[in-house]
Amino acid sequence: MKYHFIEEPLLEFGKDEHFCPRQGIANYDVYDTKFTARKTEILIGIVGVSEDVEKLNAWLERCKSFIPSKANTKQPQLFTSFCGFNENTGFRSKFITSTEITRVINNTDIREILKIKNRNECVTQAVELFSNHIRFIAQNKLVDLIVCIVPKSFENKIVIEKKTEEEIEERLDAEEKPELEINFRRALKASTMFLGKPLQLIREYSLSNPSKGQDEATKAWNFCTALYYKAMQTVPWKLKRDINLPMVCYVGISFYRSRDKKSIQTSLAQIFNEKGNGVILRGTPVEIDKKDRQPHLSDKQAYDLLLSALKEYKFALDTQPARLVLHKSSNYSIDELDGFRKAINDAGISSYDFVTIKETDIRFFRDGFYPPQRGSMFSLSETSHILYTRGSVDYYKTYPGLYIPSPLEIRTVEFDSSPNVICEEILALSKMNWNNTQFDGKYPITIACARKVGEIMKYLSEADKPQIRYAFYM
Structure with missing residues (x-):
């Protein structure tokens, strides 16, 4: 067994580089300030009951200014002051709200919906109520995104999700129960996707109970960064790239x-x-393999799906990548490998890596109180590696988690790059989550977005045309 430690990958911002999104934005501005053709105003449509709209407007006003970090903290790098969302600091932009682009929902309508005894019918009516107001704004007003405030009265009746990623560690192989009850968030995003305006849902309690959950500065960092990414059709930061290396396309x-x-x-x-x-593509239905009970593509499906992905890449950048990295959370079948190889060959790509990223029950321990460091890589063989994407972080001076971190198993199936390079890229891609500015994400974005997209996609019919931007699913 070999051990290799991967240094925290750098991110690129407007003026310089840093490995922390918060410090990078605050000190060096968002990445797209490099470009002349960028927006500096975000028009925010709002949907909610009257008192919740007032709370959201107050919170947006609060976010315009500097918000100090958590008081008396032992981890000042983990709990960072918020620079403020305005034209003079890191985001170099401003929020614009107005009664002209706000739709107030009557409390009477909410009460009528809550009288419905059948929960699925109750949720369906709630989705329709919000959808109607969203549709009016999207079709009649000029907005960049729409924020919907989920009222307190919906808690435990219409919105029943209680677990968050902070409360329990997510697993890719978690057994999913049939979703017999309609999920309000997923159904609302799916039903309004055709309008072309990303949604941001926020629950009323996060606006009215500042003492609960995250501190104000952290909440502002995550909220404003998500709004920026969704509204601006750009990225606040990007991976640092060695210009001497060939262009890479990452596919999940x-x-x-x-x-x-x-x-x-x-x-x-x-x-x-x-x-x-990112670009999201929906493929075709597949069958479950009788041997391993896993879904697999036929060779033609694998060929068509990957070739479509490469065409999207070429259309966006006007060139084909020199190297392709393919991530899957399940094993590759022989047919899949044949189809993927043929697509790569037909696209004229000379270098590729086929990688499986899976959960593992293997754990490593080190002396002392803290778990292994994020970036710890243990090579069990030439093709099997254990990578800690969650763990102790020297920069934070702690392990910023509630549970013993579980590493990922990285299997290199066919590869031209070294395992070290492949794992370094996985660690870097774990930082491309614009919903959370804490940089120690567990999964690379190629895998992380899969569950988010699938959650919404299952509410779309085959006739519905899904949006290709990740902003519509997160």
Whole structure:
């Protein structure tokens, strides 16, 4: 067994580089300030009951100014002061809200919906109520995104999700129960996707109970960064790239099931270039393999899906990548490998890496109180490696988690790059999450977005045309 430590990957911002998104934005501005053709105003449509709209406007006003970090903290790098969202600091932009682009929901309408005894019907009516107001704004007003405030009265009746990523560590192989009850957030995003305006849902309690959950500065960092990414159609930061190395295209292949878990699964491709810009492609239904009980593509499906992904990449950048990195959370079948190889060959790509990223029950321990460092890589063989993407972080001076961190197993199936390079890229891609500015994400974006996209996709019919931007799913 060999041990290798991967230094924290650098990110690129407007004026310089840093490995922390918060410090990078605050000190060096968001990445797209490098370009002349950029927006400096974000028009925010709002949907909610009257008192919640007032709370959101107050919070947006608060976010315009500097917000100090958590008081008396022992980890000042983990709890960073918020620079303020305005034209003079890191984001170099401003929020614009107005009654002209706000739709107030009547409390009477909310009460009528809550009288419905059947929960699925109750949620369906709530989705329709919000959808109607969203549609009016999207079709009649000029906005960049729409923020919907989920009222307190919806808690435990219409919105029942209680677990968050901070409360329990997510697993890619977690057994999913049939989604027999309608999920308000997912159904609302799916039903309004055709309007072309990203949604940001925020629950009322996060606006009215500042003492609960995250401190104000952290909440502002995550909220404002998510709004910026969704509204501006750009990225606040990107991976640092060695200009001496060839262009790379990162592709994640995954599958999602129907809500009742009875129908066959559908393939999904997520393509990310080095700037972090992603494209979502929905593939065709697939069958479950009788031997390993896993969904697999036929050779033709694998060929068609990957070739479509590469065409999207070429259209966006006007060139083909010199190297392709393919991530899957399940094993590769012989047919899949044949189809992927043929697509790569037909696209004229000379270098590729086929990688499986899976959960593992293997754990490592070190002396002292803290778990292994993020970036710890243990090579069990030439093709099997354990990578800690969550763990102790020297910069934070702690392990910023609640549970013993579980590493990922990285299997290099066919590869031209070294395992060290492949794992370094996985660690770097774990930082491309614009919903969370804490940089120690568990999964690379190629895999992380799969579940988010699949959650929404299962609410779309085959006739519905899904949006290709990740902003519509996060």
